Amino acid sequence: MIIMQAQQVGRTFDGTDLFTGINLEVQTGGRVGLVGPNGIGKTTLLEILAGLNPPDYGQVTTTKNMSLGYLAQDSGLDSHRTIFAEMLTIFAPLIAMEKRMHELEKQIATPSLAQDPDAYAQTMAQYDQIQHDFQAQNGYGYQAEIRSVLHGFQFGENTYDKPIGTLSGGERSRLALAKLLLEHHDLIILDEPTNHLDIETLSWLEGYLKTYSGAILTVSHDQYFLDHVVQEIYELSPHKATHYKTNYSGYLKQKAENQVLAWKAYDKQQEEIHKLQDFVDKNIVRASSTKQAQARRKQLEKMDVLERPQGREKTVHFQFTPETTSGNEVLQVQAATVGYEPDHPMAGPIDFQVNKGDRIAIIGPNGVGKSTLLKSILGQIPFLAGNARFGTNVTTGYYDQDQHQLHWNKTVLAEIWDDHPTMPEKDVRAALAAFLFDADDIQKTVADLSGGQKARLELTKLSLKHDNFLILDEPTNHLDINSKEVLEAALADFSGTVLFVSHDRYFINQLATTIVAVEPDGGTVYLGNWDYYQEKLAEKLAEQAEQAGEQPEAAPSKAAADYHQSKDAQRAQRKLERTVSQLEAKMETLAQQTTAVQEQMTAPDVLSDYVKMQALQEQLDALAAQTQTTEDAWEEASLQLEDYPD
Numbered sequence: 001m002i003i004m005q006a007q008q009v010g011r012t013f014d015g016t017d018l019f020t021g022i023n024l025e026v027q028t029g030g031r032v033g034l035v036g037p038n039g040i041g042k043t044t045l046l047e048i049l050a051g052l053n054p055p056d057y058g059q060v061t062t063t064k065n066m067s068l069g070y071l072a073q074d075s076g077l078d079s080h081r082t083i084f085a086e087m088l089t090i091f092a093p094l095i096a097m098e099k100r101m102h103e104l105e106k107q108i109a110t111p112s113l114a115q116d117p118d119a120y121a122q123t124m125a126q127y128d129q130i131q132h133d134f135q136a137q138n139g140y141g142y143q144a145e146i147r148s149v150l151h152g153f154q155f156g157e158n159t160y161d162k163p164i165g166t167l168s169g170g171e172r173s174r175l176a177l178a179k180l181l182l183e184h185h186d187l188i189i190l191d192e193p194t195n196h197l198d199i200e201t202l203s204w205l206e207g208y209l210k211t212y213s214g215a216i217l218t219v220s221h222d223q224y225f226l227d228h229v230v231q232e233i234y235e236l237s238p239h240k241a242t243h244y245k246t247n248y249s250g251y252l253k254q255k256a257e258n259q260v261l262a263w264k265a266y267d268k269q270q271e272e273i274h275k276l277q278d279f280v281d282k283n284i285v286r287a288s289s290t291k292q293a294q295a296r297r298k299q300l301e302k303m304d305v306l307e308r309p310q311g312r313e314k315t316v317h318f319q320f321t322p323e324t325t326s327g328n329e330v331l332q333v334q335a336a337t338v339g340y341e342p343d344h345p346m347a348g349p350i351d352f353q354v355n356k357g358d359r360i361a362i363i364g365p366n367g368v369g370k371s372t373l374l375k376s377i378l379g380q381i382p383f384l385a386g387n388a389r390f391g392t393n394v395t396t397g398y399y400d401q402d403q404h405q406l407h408w409n410k411t412v413l414a415e416i417w418d419d420h421p422t423m424p425e426k427d428v429r430a431a432l433a434a435f436l437f438d439a440d441d442i443q444k445t446v447a448d449l450s451g452g453q454k455a456r457l458e459l460t461k462l463s464l465k466h467d468n469f470l471i472l473d474e475p476t477n478h479l480d481i482n483s484k485e486v487l488e489a490a491l492a493d494f495s496g497t498v499l500f501v502s503h504d505r506y507f508i509n510q511l512a513t514t515i516v517a518v519e520p521d522g523g524t525v526y527l528g529n530w531d532y533y534q535e536k537l538a539e540k541l542a543e544q545a546e547q548a549g550e551q552p553e554a555a556p557s558k559a560a561a562d563y564h565q566s567k568d569a570q571r572a573q574r575k576l577e578r579t580v581s582q583l584e585a586k587m588e589t590l591a592q593q594t595t596a597v598q599e600q601m602t603a604p605d606v607l608s609d610y611v612k613m614q615a616l617q618e619q620l621d622a623l624a625a626q627t628q629t630t631e632d633a634w635e636e637a638s639l640q641l642e643d644y645p646d
Helices: 042-049 083-108 117-135 142-150 169-182 199-210 221-230 248-283 289-300 370-377 412-417 425-434 451-465 482-493 505-511 532-550 563-574 578-600 610-641
Strands: 003-013 014-026 031-035 057-062 068-071 186-190 215-219 231-235 240-244 329-338 345-354 359-363 385-390 395-400 469-473 499-502 514-519 522-526
Touching: 003 042, 003 215, 003 482, 014 057, 014 215, 031 042, 031 221, 031 248, 031 469, 042 186, 042 215, 042 240, 042 505, 057 083, 068 169, 083 117, 083 142, 117 610, 142 169, 142 199, 142 469, 142 610, 215 221, 221 505, 231 248, 240 248, 240 532, 248 289, 329 370, 345 385, 345 499, 345 514, 359 370, 359 505, 370 469, 370 499, 395 451, 412 425, 412 451, 425 451, 469 505, 482 499, 482 505, 514 532, 522 532, 578 610
Parallel strands: 014 240, 031 215, 031 231, 068 186, 186 215, 345 522, 359 499, 359 514, 395 469, 469 499
Antiparallel strands: 003 014, 003 057, 231 240, 329 345, 329 385, 514 522
């Protein structure tokens, strides 16, 4: 079923069309990715689809009463509440329902109500309905779901009471996404949701979204994320959105195949057009061949001219070329501990060696000190312990993700020319043109550039230094997918050595020959790319699980007594009838099983695994259904026993 449809949608700015003729559909439970180069209008289209801005052309329709959630790029949650209190606001109707259940339980426990059969039956019917609705809406599991999602976004229980106003921008962005997911919309629209997420959180998010019940429409520059989450791709261009029913890798393959065929057909037709036009031009004035020329002119006029295919547009093109060759041993890091305070180190000890030609990726959770490690290697920040030693003839080029090496007040042209004052202006312009800076762009100040343009400017500077050892801190940030692929190819062809920090798994998988995984207690070296690292990690986790053996089931805590259980206990003491006693025992067993499942749902390994959490929730629902059936049977038996003397 189509829940959202865009028909001939267009947007114009100052009389110039950004895009027109966009047709797009989202089905129930669909997984849709929107791709296209920077500046094509992806975010603008998402805002139109989310209903934030109306289209200048066309229309967007949705099904009646469809719930839609939108996460803007780099948006952060703004609230005066604490983290957990803010998440609880999503479930306000359930909390009110729970409060009403407790009020009814108190009424049911009142002795006077039992003396009025009609009032008792009416109250019980109301209680049963509310309890049924509460259970159906995950009333017994919503707090566990909140804990699971917060844990997935790296918010531990020690942060629950932290005011949101004290969080960093990245933390508030993660929290905004967490809240959006907990709201369970029919359709969520996500603009670059992987920003501010480390690799561990990205992996968790992908797993969560795979089981998300609603539909997803997302823009992302993370190819790995698109491969694992979406099942459809719309490629946005100025005059249409081309639909591919596959993930990102499948889209690339299909697009390449389609473009080959399209260019063949286009080139063949253009050749035919040129032949016909050439004949017309040469023969239209000749008496002997005028009729043939007129016939070919009519043929040209009737011809359905093919539109020029996409795919030969301008793209970044560059290479890294070292002026000198380093020795075989490029860098040795020994027993290194990084951080800013000796009493609070970020990570260590870290040991690894970099040899000529290596492409080594440094990975790890946010805040573990990956960027700090690079700065310590470069001597910008001292190691807390250990050291780093460069080999012979090593020259280093550094890419700073914070772009502190750029000068905000300079023009783009001056930023390069001041570093290379003897370079002819035409060569400076040519170097900038290779990174898609046109004549207007080079006169802009650096401060006025977009994030992607600043990234390309820093890469321009790096390519002109001709160093043989490149140290890169998140080089793919702010780059569109096409630019990332060009950077990946340039680094793969580089005859020198590369050490880089990245959270882009696709980039790591394509480039890295070795991975150094940094944790607070040190670093581990894996001699392969991302796929190899994942295999070794799975083997390691399997070994740990085997060594640990089956974990004993957590002892269930005493279940909170509700009316049925307390009243059952009273009657069991009073009458000791076999049927009631059996039902009471069964209810107690179910209560213990329920408590045990609820405790399992709070375990760290479950909180980080939404699939396990979902399985436990299904167990909890089944136990609740059994409990209800048993309570109904107990109630009927207890009412019958009231006719018997004590």
